[in-house]
Amino acid sequence: MKQLPIMQVLPDLKRILTDTTAAILIAEPGAGKTTGTPPAFLDEPWLAGKTILMLEPRRLAARSAAAYMASCLGESVGQTVGYRMRMDTRVGRNTRIVVVTEGVLTRMLQSDPALGDVGLVIFDEFHERSLHADLGLALTLEAQSVLREDLRILVMSATLDGERVSALLGGAPVVNCPGRTYPVETVYVPGPDKIYPEIAAAAAVRRALAEQPGDVLVFLPGEREIRRTEQELASGGLPEGTVLRPLYGQLPQQMQDAAVAAAVPGERKVVLATSIAETSLTIEGVRTVIDTGLRRTQVFSPRTGMPRLTTVPVSKASADQRRGRAGRTAPGVCYRLWSREEHDRLPDDNVPEIMETDLAQLALELALWGVPEPGALAWLDAPPAAPYAQATALLRQLGALDAGGAITPHGRSMAALGAHPRIAHMLLRAADLAAAPLAALLAALLQERDLFKGPAALSSDLTLRVEALLGSGSSAAGGGADPAILRAVQRESRNFLAQLQAAPGGPPDNISLSGLLLSFAYPDRIGQKRGDGAFLLSGGRGAAMREGQPLARSPYIVAPGVDDRAGQSRIMLAAELSEQDLLKHHADSLLEEREVYWDSESGSVKARRVTRLGALILKETTHERATAEETEHVLLKVIAAEGLERLPWDKGTIQLRQRMGFLHALRADFPDMSDAALCDTLDEWLAPYIHGMRNLRDLQRVNLTQALENMLDWNSRQTLNREAPTHITVPSGSRIPLDYSNPGSPVLAVRLQEMFGQTDTPRIGGGKIPVLLHLLSPARRPMQVTSDLASFWQGTYFEVKKDLKGRYPKHYWPDDPLQAIPTNRTRPSK
Incomplete structure (x- = not known):
């Protein structure tokens, strides 16, 4: 292995982990911490032949780190060094170092909380603060505390608040290691086009190839922008011998390896990458970085009720990490496609994912772990209370938790899939209906950006997207589908089927089931027609479609795509749901009850028997009559809600109330006559006088004077007449x-x-x-x-x-008013 800066601190790190069970390593970019640290512990006595797990946030970095460590040992991946990630595992019987990606560590902990075969867990690039990294550390800390006092924990990062993490780990020592980087010149190139970063990126690539030596690394937010930049550059203007290499998470491994490897002699390489190239990777030959200043991140989307990828500006810390990629092997240059003033306004660090994403999956994992509340675990940043409560409410609705918050057998099956709870629930229900392929397509569609572009994207009908997926690529593109997103959806659909362990089989043969399957994932988004494109959702919110949508005529829909930015939600994506399927497949959620209510149109109390699904009334029978007690209760609620003005206040009653209020200010034994006090005590002073009344007309017969007087005993009435x-x-x-x-x-x-x-x-x-x-x-x-x-x-x-x-000369104006005769006439009578 190369003599990297990390070698200088490994002896101290070994000594610390011999004496204690936790440590923090802050190593600057280029120090070699990711590939140099794990092998150094293989022969430590305390490891006793057990495995080292290293959590690596990105799949490409995990494969690359495993491959490099294996090559340094003269082996191939799967021998001493291996990796585990979703849908891809390479480990053997003798594997001692296993690099795992997010979610895999959680699954390993859930299946074996003691991590019996593991001696050291390493959290690499912890500064990225992903949800799974925070959860994995919280679970590992509890496993160490309760089950495995000998388990070692090492947190590694290039930029991290070491003191906070040290406190979380019980005062664990912090080791600092310098990096090995070369000077990098920063050039700010603010561009006019913020909507299409690929245009500015392509222009910057041409400039860099003309001005700088070596290869170029371009940071773009996602696959779509990479493809567009590639097309823009391929149109011409590149020097002879320039090769374009895309680099993103879903790319085939051979193409990822080609992007990371050194360029062949006589060629210059331009790597078009997402944030996966930001850390834990050294791309050979890169001397120039071009940074669009954008990244994709998962945030909770009220539109879909699930985490959704969105494009946001990078933080200063991320921008510095990207800049450092140009100085790993030689001096370099970084072109930032924004101004210095814009840079000063960037946030210092990325917001921890736990603070802004949907917490349903986290809540499910904690329930599976046996923890009813997150406060039972140690967190660097605890999950926010309100989103966590919302998450547990959803899990109960999906049948993953019982009324006491404990996980159900169905919840265990959902957790085993590893998908978002909404999606997991839909996939499991779909499997029971032999509709897993359609559910997998729907799940993939919801996870990606809209498949349609241009005018076709204005349609709210999700089944049109399914039809486009089932067509050929060219015909789908002609119909407004984005080919790159279409491929991503098809790929993710296959992954969902693999998770479900369902055979791919043929294409779905009954697209009309789309609405039913979506209703399993979104029981809170079942919509009932109100008219004019408006719907009432089962969760209680109103929503409306754009004008001219055929789905607006449907009696029932499911709306997985809802834009909550306006006062009334706008339905972006929906599918029709038949009433027959609704009643049949949601029978367990239907509530039949007798309801006594206030009918504002008639101004009277009415009774009915209803069948409800959340806020929706599916059936109603009005041949009911409310009892006198029920009517009295509703009338009092109406008066309390709408105000005392509903009662017949005449001049004398108003004065009586004011007199009693006057004495209340002087004497504690007199009742409070304020609106709030009277509304709070309606059942005490008013209820006896409205018994048997049914509507607003009846209320006008209430004897308010008697009702108020009866709030006083005989002595108090005498006091009232005397003192007020x-x-x-x-x-x-x-x-x-x-x-x-x-x-x-x-x-x-x-x-x-x-x-x-x-x-x-x-x-x-x-x-x-x-x-x-x-x-x-x-x-x-x-x-x-x-x-x-x-x-x-x-x-x-x-x-x-x-x-x-x-x-007034005719009136009486005496000189001495105290001796004058008082009069209510013009002059006093003689």
Whole structure:
């Protein structure tokens, strides 16, 4: 093996793992950690002949690392060094180092929690923070804690917060190793075309081939962009001897090996790669990197209810990793197809997948592990509570968990498939119906980007995509299908069938089952027609199709593709579901119940017997009559929801409520008269007075005055009449009503002449509260507002008198109001 920088720290790392059971290795790019570290431990006494597992996030890196380590031992893959990944395993009886990809480690832990044949588990490139890496580390830590105290754990990364990981691993030592890189010049080349990065990438390739020596590595977000860039470059303008090599995860292994290998003499290689070339790979001969600054990542999609690949900008850390690919074997150059200002706005690191993806698969794995809540395990970042609760609710709906949260036998079968729980449930149900090939096609379609492009993509009908898949490649492309996505869907469909261990057989012969199969995966997205292209989904949300969709006429649909960005969801993909299939195959989910409800159109309480599927009413019988108790309960709920305005408040009742509210502010033994308090206690004070009533008209007969008075006992009523009177008798002999609309300051509106001779302001509330006097003119217009009548007579009265005497000369305006005769006439009678 080459003398790589990692060799300098391996003695320290060996010593640490001899003395303790966990360590962290921070090794810069080019240090050789991926291929240099595992073989160094093969002869350690504590390993005792057991296996070393290394989790490698990417399939290409896993195969490449295994092949390089095997070659350094003079062997082929499958002898001392092997690998395990989905649909591809190369290990033998004597294999001691096994490189595994994501999901495989989880399956190994679930089948053997103690990892009895394993002595060391290595988590490589842990900084990528994939969901399976976080889950794998959490499960391995518990296995070490509970079952295997001798199991060693090594976390490796080029860029990582070592202190946080060290704390997670119980204070594990951190070893730092320098890398072996050469200087790389960074050139920012902002391009005008952000929608089609392949155009900018192709232009940058031509520039790099003219300006720089050596081979070129181009980072593009996905296979589609790689193909388009390849077509753009193949159209001309490349120097003689230039070869184009695509590099992405689904590429055949021979083509991946050709991309990684050194170019033959006389040729210059241009590697068009996804993020799989970002870490753990050295591509021989690369001196120039061209970075579009984009990557594909899995995020939870509300449209499909599953993780979905989407294109996002890279982080600064990822951009630096890509830049470093140009300096692995010699000085290099990195062309970044964005501006320096755009670079400064990039996030520092990628968001951990556990924080933004769907957690249904994680929740299923934890249930299979026997952990009801994620808090029972140790995490670098714990799963967010709300998405996790949503995930467990879905698993219960799919039959994977029982009511107590424990995994069911069906849930175990779902977990064994390793697919997303929605897809696993659909595949298992489809197998029972001998429809596995169709279910596999549907699963693959949902996992990839839309098969259709151009005008054909406007159709919401998913079965048209299935028909395109079952046609020839050329005819499908002519119908608007993207050939690259078509190939990817067909390939993934075969993988799903292999997971199900179902024979591929012939093509599906009954596409009309598409809606039924999709309803197994999306029981929360079964839609019932409302009209005008609108549907009510079984999960309770409304959704609508674009205008002109034939599916809009279907009584029932399943909508796996829903855009939740608008107020009402837009249905992007759907399939028709027959009512017969719905009732037959979802019988266990149907709920039959008698329902008493408020009919807003008639303004009355009605009863019916309904058959429900979630929010959908499939059958309804209205020949029911609600009992008096049921009606009373619904009426009270309507009043509480719509407000007390539904009740017949007349002037006297309003004043009574205000008087009681006035005394509540002064005395704790008086009931609270606020809207909220009255709504909360409707069953106590109102229920006896609406018994037997059925509709809004009946409510107008409620005796509210009696209902409110009966909230008080006899003593409290006496207190109410004494301390919060309805009227006050003024000096003229008139009984003037009090206005309690402001309970803090009740108002007595009285003509000024009627108060002659009274010295003090009237008081209520047991003498605690002076009323607010609105002293009126003879025309009953407010002339003065006061709560201090004595002060008014002494001063302000004489100013008011001057004004009023001129305007009302026939009325009585004495010089001494305290000695004058009060009157409710123009002048006092003799």
